[in-house]
Amino acid sequence: MKIKTKSAKVNRAWLNDHVNDPYVRLAQKEGYRARAAYKLKEIDEGFGLIRPGHLVVDLGSAPGAWSQYLRRRLSPGGAAAGQLNGNIIALDILPMEPVEGVTFIQGDFREPEVLARLEEAMGGRKADVVVSDMAPNLSGIESADTARIAHLVELAVDFAQNHMKPEGALVTKVFHGSGYAELVKLFKETFRIVKPLKPKASRDKSSETFLVGIGLKPGN
Numbered sequence: 001m002k003i004k005t006k007s008a009k010v011n012r013a014w015l016n017d018h019v020n021d022p023y024v025r026l027a028q029k030e031g032y033r034a035r036a037a038y039k040l041k042e043i044d045e046g047f048g049l050i051r052p053g054h055l056v057v058d059l060g061s062a063p064g065a066w067s068q069y070l071r072r073r074l075s076p077g078g079a080a081a082g083q084l085n086g087n088i089i090a091l092d093i094l095p096m097e098p099v100e101g102v103t104f105i106q107g108d109f110r111e112p113e114v115l116a117r118l119e120e121a122m123g124g125r126k127a128d129v130v131v132s133d134m135a136p137n138l139s140g141i142e143s144a145d146t147a148r149i150a151h152l153v154e155l156a157v158d159f160a161q162n163h164m165k166p167e168g169a170l171v172t173k174v175f176h177g178s179g180y181a182e183l184v185k186l187f188k189e190t191f192r193i194v195k196p197l198k199p200k201a202s203r204d205k206s207s208e209t210f211l212v213g214i215g216l217k218p219g220n
Contacts, residue, residue: 023038026038027065032065032069033065033097036201038199038201040066040069041201042197042200043171043197043212047212050074054086054087055125055126055129056070056074056131057089057118057122057130057131060134061091061092061104061133062095067104068099071088071102089102089118089121090103090105091105091106091109092104093107110155122163126163127160127165128168129170130156132170132171132172132173134155134156134172134173142178146178150183153172157186157213161220167216169214170191170211170212172213175209176208184211191213191220192215193213193214194211195214197209
């Protein structure tokens, strides 16, 4: 019974924090599916990554908050519907409710047929920006979780190397802790400019941060 009571207290505390979270309230007010939209917004505004006419690929897109932000960012009037000056392709292994103007592909891009569908949607173009909010289901076993996190970041970097313009930018989620230094090293080997950023919309208790890589180094 003590375990259940403790669990209930933890759940109530999380729910209380969630309900009173200003970014949760703002997301509800502005029609975003998750507070995560404001993480990408801060990163984009800080580095000026997304511009009219861009082709943007959103990896690990479900539930769609980043795609929603991208869609509004590429709209001449910042609207959630209507005209769109650019292209957004979203991909996730999970289903995602449609976002107007966003091409969604459900599948794992490590599979050749899924990658072929993604490349077809790109229409022979290379991405101007690749964003990745991919994260594994964490087991609580640090060594296993570190490997899973690193694998997803490496996949995003590999995708950028093969499907992004040389002057393009990659934004990917990472977690502080074991393996973080190696991922920063990978970014510095791959990109001319590397900037870590923990957006204000990231919860204080979370170890998540984001790495921004701009401009592929020659040979990448």
